[in-house]
Amino acid sequence: MVNGAVFAGFLGPSHPTPLQLQKQLRFASFSNRNSNNVNSLRVASSASIAALELADIDWDNLRFGLMPTDYMYIMRCSQGEAFSKGQLQRFGNIELSPSAAVLNYGQGLFEGLKAYRKHDGNISLFRPEENGVRLRMGAERMCMPAPTVEQFVEAVKETVLANERWIPPPGKGSLYIRPLLMGSGAVLGLAPAPEYTFLIYVSPVGNYFKEGLAPINLIVETEMHRATPGGTGGVKTIGNYAAVLQAQSAARAKGFSDVLYLDSIDKKYLEEVSSCNIFVVKGNEISTPAIKGTILPGITRKSILDVARSQGFEVAERQVTVNELLEADEVFCTGTAVVVSPVGSITYLNKRVTYGSDGVGRVSQLLYSALTSLQMGLTEDKMGWIVELK
Numbered sequence: 001m002v003n004g005a006v007f008a009g010f011l012g013p014s015h016p017t018p019l020q021l022q023k024q025l026r027f028a029s030f031s032n033r034n035s036n037n038v039n040s041l042r043v044a045s046s047a048s049i050a051a052l053e054l055a056d057i058d059w060d061n062l063r064f065g066l067m068p069t070d071y072m073y074i075m076r077c078s079q080g081e082a083f084s085k086g087q088l089q090r091f092g093n094i095e096l097s098p099s100a101a102v103l104n105y106g107q108g109l110f111e112g113l114k115a116y117r118k119h120d121g122n123i124s125l126f127r128p129e130e131n132g133v134r135l136r137m138g139a140e141r142m143c144m145p146a147p148t149v150e151q152f153v154e155a156v157k158e159t160v161l162a163n164e165r166w167i168p169p170p171g172k173g174s175l176y177i178r179p180l181l182m183g184s185g186a187v188l189g190l191a192p193a194p195e196y197t198f199l200i201y202v203s204p205v206g207n208y209f210k211e212g213l214a215p216i217n218l219i220v221e222t223e224m225h226r227a228t229p230g231g232t233g234g235v236k237t238i239g240n241y242a243a244v245l246q247a248q249s250a251a252r253a254k255g256f257s258d259v260l261y262l263d264s265i266d267k268k269y270l271e272e273v274s275s276c277n278i279f280v281v282k283g284n285e286i287s288t289p290a291i292k293g294t295i296l297p298g299i300t301r302k303s304i305l306d307v308a309r310s311q312g313f314e315v316a317e318r319q320v321t322v323n324e325l326l327e328a329d330e331v332f333c334t335g336t337a338v339v340v341s342p343v344g345s346i347t348y349l350n351k352r353v354t355y356g357s358d359g360v361g362r363v364s365q366l367l368y369s370a371l372t373s374l375q376m377g378l379t380e381d382k383m384g385w386i387v388e389l390k
């Protein structure tokens with residue numbers, strides 16, 4: 001039963017309870033399963049707008065982990081065709097051929113973005129069209145058809161509204177949105193799949209690292225590499241993430257938060273952390289490795305560069321050496337999941353360098369506050385980055 005936080009003033013007596021809403025949505029979704037699903041989408045969206053009771057979960061202790069929600073979005077198309085119409089359906093397992101290209105050959109991409117509940121009750125998305133553009137770039141590299149940016153953003157909006165009761169109250173976290181694009185058709189010989197699935201699911205999340213907002217401790221990996229020139233490091237393909245698990249597990253077993261990778265040729269230039277981009281601060285300069293095919297073009301990375309510029313910092317996208325890292329004033333990571341995460345220490349070849357006196361550095365704090373205030377609607381969006389949902 002749901003009895004969680006309620007946004008007082010919005011909930012009228014005629015509004016459905018979440019249980020009623022779930023039944024209504026389930027009926028709408030399943031009754032339209034084999035027909036035109038526009039109706040089910042409309043019911044889901046307008047009904048969810050009316051439901052303002054939040055899910056009955058512990059909003060004060062959200063972690064970055066999957067919490068199954070009510071609905072997911074699915075759209076399919078055949079090779080050589082374009083995605084045309086998708087539908088919301090109950091969140092749950094999906095069926096794939098054992099021979100699906102995504103399972104056998106890793107033909108898959110994912111995205112990550114967040115929805116925020118604002119103090120005025122509105123819901124906002126942060127630069128969703130950027131994710132749509134990036135998905136299309138990745139799809140080209142992985143030989144997959146992709147939704148248009150408009151289709152992508154519409155699908156994200158519908159999924160978020162259908163799961164509205166899972167969006168954390170302001171300041172407690174966000175709704176993480178995970179779009180997937182995969183070769184779902186069966187293949188045996190190595191070839192692009194004959195059929196593709198675009199899927200979006202969501203989960204309420206809190207801080208990514210167990211450290212919360214406290215500085216994280218990174219180890220520089222000197223043997224394994226995340227990406228190579230000409231490879232797929234610059235796109236968000238699923239294989240890039242499986243490839244870092246071994247080094248990450250070893251690092252975690254030694255007490256580190258995560259791994260920082262170096263380039264695979266000279267082994268002295270910074271690349272990125274397993275799940276986020278890296279920045280170094282020296283004086284008034286903020287530098288991050290330039291995008292050159294091996295580095296994921298993070299949307300938070302790009303946004304932080306603009307925010308830093310607007311705050312009067314000198315910003316550089318260039319090669320950054322591991323020596324510069326060790327001599328930096330401050331180091332921080334950026335990503336959708338991690339937001340802006342300060343780095344407290346770096347360990348490189350058994351040498352540990354610490355930054356600041358275990359507090360969050362001034363620049364990291366300033367950029368974190370500037371970005372999150374914008375994302376949460378606490379400051380004016382002069383950049384035009386926020387998409388309001390209601």
Ligand code: COI
Binds near residue numbers: 111112335336337338
């Ligand atoms: C994100 O920041 O959204 C990512 O894609 C990283 C993921 C490994 C959680």
